[in-house]
Amino acid sequence: MTVLDTPPAVTATWTAVCRLDDLAPERGAAALVDGEQLALFRLVDDSVLAVQQQDPFCGAFVLSRGIVGTRHVADEVVPTVASPMHKQVFDLRTGACLDPVGKAPVLGLAADLRTWPVRVVDGIVEVGGPAVSDGPAGGGA
Amino acid sequence: MTQHLVVVGGGMVAQRLVEAMRDRDADGRWRITVLAEEPRRPYDRVALTSYFSGRDADDLALGDASLWDDPLVSLRRDDKVVAIDRAARTVTTERGRTEPYDHLVLATGSSAWVPPIEGADLEGVFVYRTVDDVAALRGYVEQLKATKPVVRGAVLGGGLLGLEAAGALQALGAQATVLQVGTHLMSTQIDLGGGEALRRLINGLGVGVRLNAMTTRIRPHRRGGVGRLDMADGGRVDVDVVVVAAGVRPRDELARAADLVIGERGGVVVDDSCLSSDPHISAVGEVACIQGQCVGLVAPGYAMAEVAVDRLLGGAAQFPGADTATKLKLAGVDVASFGDAFGTTEGALEVVWADPVAGVYKKLVLSDDARTLLGGVLVGDASAYASLRPMLGRELPGDPAAFLLPEGGAGAPDLELPDDASVCSCNNVSAGTIRGAVTEHGCTDVGAVKACTKAGTSCGSCLPLVKKLVGTELAKQGITVSSALCEHFALSRAQLYDAIRVAGVTSFTEVVARFGTDLAGRGCDICKPAVASILATTAPAHVLEGERAALQDTNDHVMANLQKDGSYSVVPRIPGGEVTPEGLITIGEVAQEFGLYTKITGGQRIDLFGARIDQLPLIWQRLVDAGFESGHAYGKSLRTVKSCVGSTWCRFGVQDSVALAVLLELRYRGLRSPHKIKLGVSGCARECAEARGKDVGVIATDKGWNLYVGGNGGFTPRHARLLAEDLDTETLIRTIDRFLLYYVRTADRLQRTAPWVDEVEGGLEGVRAVVLDDSLGIAADLDAQMARHVEEYEDEWRATLEDPEKLRRFASFVNAPDTADPSLAYVPERGQARPATADERAAAERGEPVLVAGTTLEVRA
């Protein structure tokens, strides 16, 4: 499970990625930041979250194309994305895999996703770096 | 040493006996020979009437056919036993075979009883007992229909069988009148009040009923065949065909000749272990006179078969008494009777509820303290039958009247059935056995429980209860098979469909607000596509319209099929598989230009693989410009209508199958449904289009089209079953319209038509009643809904290309729309590209010479 121990807003450098308007509500979009593939998700409240684009359960870079939803986890309503490939479900805030649907990750990848801090300033979506966890490295093969 | 068991008769009970023996006799103590008069394997006589619609005698097959391949079982068909030599312990058959036995079982059933009146042997007078009887009746009526505009049929006898026969006559296109000797219909099972309600229901189906109508003579027509019935009261009835359903008589002739003890009203007298007066001979089924009576129902026969087998294996089983509960199998008329239906028990009380307007009559018979259920009659609405029957002899919880009120009223209290309550009387399965199938044998759905326990595999009337028990048991184990869609909706897909349709809501937010479990919930990968699919037919709009875009699976969202490496495949529609050379060239050019791997699909079209998300609009611009449109290969929707070349070219074709296929494909294109739908059209009975492997299969006949439904290939292949015959094109289309929309409205998420037909109310018969006879009164609504679909259809790719807002969704990266996904890599194989494997990628990264490239790189350079 990812632990947010460093307050990212303080230490991070911010990269402007796109306008909030460029993102469709309750869907994802892929973004290329420092040569890495990210999946950005705009939620119903217009907040934006970012996780790795690579699906650890198949290796393909497709998570931005999953269905965005919510799931009850211990009395909390968690925003989620389901992989478009084989339906594994991930917590969009922490990257934690909530349901591996009986499968194991491929290529030695971790089941939980790497996440990035995101903020929206004056309608511009900015992604913070460095990453807040040491999950698997993204990037093209 | 192996002993030899000889069974006389190859009917339903014989089949069960052999099955039970092979199930339990693990050491092979008994070798079994079945000597059968009929020329076929034992079949489901109870479902005989469906032979009119199913047509295929194979559809009546009972149990697992491999039973007859068992080396210890031998079945001799078409060889009647003519004598038993008890002293020598042998039987002799008509063909002269002599078979020695260690033990003999008589399972010869009954024959239809024909009253000894003049003319009963005329041509055109039929009985209704075997496949051959039914085939002969069908042939006769069809022959009459060819020359007469109206064929008048009469059924002598207003019991269960007579009413079923009247329904069958009507289904064959004849008029039907039931002549009942007594004061009311089904007088063995129901009382006068119920009979009166039943008569109204039967009349409502267009079947005539005459009571107190004793036929004294059958008169020939001057041109041959039957012509008229003379009645005892001096009246006459003109007829062209007569079915005698006046009762049955046990076939005890062999036993009589062998001097076994015979019952007062016939039948081989047996004790509770099914042994006759000869300890080497048992009798089971309808031929047995057990506890003083012969019972004309299959469930007691099955119970006897189990008892006889147990005894042969050294057990001490006893016949538990006959369960005489019955349910009429006539579409549109719900009648059931069970237990002491006439209230003959001392001090019995009756609770009656009648609604003459709705044609409903219900009665419960209770013990003198009004608590213990003794029996009942349900006419017009027998929905409570499955749950009440197992409560026989037990105390009902709460007010008994609650069970009689219409459904949706106060509601009957939930019955917690005791483990020993019999749920499926055909197969003698108790509530405990069904629970055990879930708790001990790991069954997780009704299908598995049916296979494991046999419950619900015969007449099917217990299925609602089986479903409920399985559901409850699974829920107790924390396995939610509740029909709830997911955590966001407590409704099943069918319920949600109705709710959305009736409420007229058009957006996901409204749907969540009205029907969701939690306002804060925003759906998931299960309910969102389901709601998108429902809205697509209740409130049609583009897949990417507003909030709907957020509901779609990636396939629907980009209108292409996601492949394993994250690229997509593209399938333009090729209606009926008919394509011009120019069209083929365009597809070839597009594939070449974008470096797409090209393959012919099983649905007679062309699949182009390896398109990047950002290439999709470019590819489609080319295709749309050349006149192609979306093939919906990505959608849970109509896929293709496969066809053979048909009468325009084929030497054998009798109809233009391609023209019909094109028409159907253009009609149903884009229709969103619970799962994919495939159609097929063949130009003659040779069936080159393999239409019976499709959800909807159409096969040309000399007179029109035969329509089959519920077929599919895949994991559990199924042949489609006949829904209607010789339809003209207009009726065919209307029927398919209704079939598809009835499916769209009521199927579960991801349920294909085959399991849907099995599970929907009334099975195939029920579907037929809805789409052909409008039994639910929704046909006009379905027709209007399909008309709207056809009217409002637009090519969703064309519409997308015309809308810059929608095109923005196809960017590879939101901040670098011109950069192609760097992760995609391909290697050549047999002259085309395929995704590189992990090893090949690794090798390329190490700098080894493996050809790895994005699809378009080579060709575009």
Ligand SMILES: Cc1cc2nc3c(=O)[nH]c(=O)nc-3n(C[C@H](O)[C@H](O)[C@H](O)COP(=O)(O)OP(=O)(O)OC[C@H]3O[C@@H](n4cnc5c(N)ncnc54)[C@H](O)[C@@H]3O)c2cc1C
């Ligand atoms: C149209 C119809 C609908 C029915 N609906 C229902 C229903 O809804 N519910 C219900 O419980 N029951 C129903 N029944 C009754 C049910 O079919 C019978 O109770 C059941 O088939 C009895 O089984 P059986 O094996 O005793 O006799 P059968 O199934 O009649 O089998 C007896 C077999 O023995 C053969 N035979 C006879 N004599 C000889 C001989 N000498 N040598 C060799 N073979 C011989 C016969 O040809 C026959 O094939 C219905 C019956 C019909 C006809």
Ligand code: SF4
């Ligand atoms: S099904 Fe009949 S019409 Fe069609 S191709 Fe085959 S033989 Fe010819």
Ligand code: FES
């Ligand atoms: S009661 Fe007939 S199948 Fe169960």
